[in-house]
Amino acid sequence: MKPPPFEYFRASNPEEAVAALGAHGGNAKLIAGGQSLMPMLNFRLLEPELLIDISKIASLKRIEKGSSGRWVIGAGVRHRDILVSEVLGNSYPILRAAMTHVAHVAIRNRGTIGGSLAHGDPAAEWPMLALLLDAEIEVLGRSGQRMIEAKDFFLGALHTSLSEDEIILAIHLPPAPVAWGFFETARRAGDFALAGAGVLLETQNGKISEARIALLGLGETPIRVYDAEAKLEGENLNSTNRAAAMEAAKAACQPMTDLHASAEFRVHLAGIMTGRSLDAAWGQAIC
Ligand SMILES: Cc1cc2nc3c(=O)[nH]c(=O)nc-3n(C[C@H](O)[C@H](O)[C@H](O)COP(=O)(O)OP(=O)(O)OC[C@H]3O[C@@H](n4cnc5c(N)ncnc54)[C@H](O)[C@@H]3O)c2cc1C
Known part of the structure; x- marks a missing residue:
């Protein structure tokens, strides 16, 4: 067509x-x-x-560390740029892992962070990562510049809080726990995920001091599983709280049935992806 x-x-x-x-x-x-x-x-x-x-606007292609210690990634930075960025790979290794799941090489070579965020597909990786990383999205419109927290940005499937005259300038990432887990399931490599989960963990004295869990492909928007996060803090990861986190993830999602998978199967995957991501992040955190 x-x-x-x-x-x-x-x-x-x-x-x-x-x-x-x-x-x-x-x-x-x-x-x-x-x-x-x-x-x-x-x-x-x-x-x-x-x-x-907007693909030739140089200021949209910046990757720089701001004075507050936050990384600022321009909206025109492409998925591939993230894959090869050493500095971002060190500070946010989950980004690199997640980018390998975005479509195919040709699409990663052209597709941008700003496009992914503005498109607001709940099965895409960037919206979930923005929520997981407590990102802020910097936008410019006729009434000026503003920052939108990721939790307020995604309003529904392909629906964001951007106004008609606004452009995303950049995504701002505060420092985040480095131990990560990321798993998703797609019918074929390169397809949008049926379901996925990202986890970040920080530990102190062998206990979880900060936990973050976010889901993709499991509702109208990406989802943070705040209930499960709070319950993990102050504990080791063990079979009881791992199972509770998996159940909390399943309870938090509201997927649709479509040609690719039933809602029930996606809920099942939400638990599995969360459990696997927790295991991976915990394994790194205690090394
Ligand atoms: C076959 C296929 C498979 C794909 N699989 C995946 C996948 O698995 N995971 C995934 O995450 N993505 C996937 N994608 C989407 C891909 O990642 C896109 O690159 C991305 O969603 C949009 O980025 P873009 O730069 O191409 O945006 P564009 O297509 O140029 O724009 C998308 C939307 O965003 C708006 N927009 C673009 N930039 C800005 C800005 N700076 N400010 C405000 N609005 C803006 C546009 O007006 C438009 O509405 C897939 C795409 C295809 C074709």
Whole structure:
């Protein structure tokens, strides 16, 4: 299928992109890597009159450490850039692990973080990672710049709190526990996951001092399993609290049945993926 006709404008900075978005009042779309937008145009799910190309905006490609110790990753950074970034690999090794599950090499070479966050697919890796890492998303619109916490950003499937005239500038990552686990199940390598879980653990004196668990593909948005996190803190990982965390993950998700898997199977996977990710993170934490 071919896309509907559209006008094309290449923005040279975020301000130009915002002005063009504002001038078209909902009839314009930003295009970054095009890996989600072009299929939507080809299927005529969207028919914008203008595409605003932001792929050449240099300020969107930064990866830098801010003065507060937070890493700032520009919206135009591609999935592949994360895979090969040594500094991010050291501070957030889960990012590199998760990126290997994003689609295929050709898509990872073009697809961007900003595109993934703005697209807001609950089965995608970046929305789950943003929630797991307590990220903040920096956006610019006609009314100025604002920061949106990841927990307030994803409102539903393909639905975020971005306004029509806003562009994502960057994702800000605070320091996070380094011990990680990440597992997902897909029918074929490169497909969107049926279900997945990411875990981060920090330990002190052999006990869990901080636990984070997030799920993907298991509801309308990515999900944090706050109940289970609180119960793990102050303890070793053992068969009792591991089983309780798996049950909490299953209870937290609300997946749909579709052509690929039933809701029941996805709930089952939520438990399994959580258990495996906990094991992996705990194994690293106590080494
Ligand atoms: C076959 C296939 C398999 C895939 N599998 C996976 C997978 O397993 N996991 C996964 O996570 N992803 C997967 N993807 C999606 C891929 O990761 C995309 O790259 C990503 O979702 C969108 O990034 P993009 O840069 O291509 O965005 P685009 O397609 O250019 O844009 C997507 C949306 O985001 C908006 N947008 C883009 N940039 C910004 C910005 N800076 N600010 C505000 N809005 C913006 C656009 O207007 C559009 O609405 C797959 C895609 C395909 C085609």
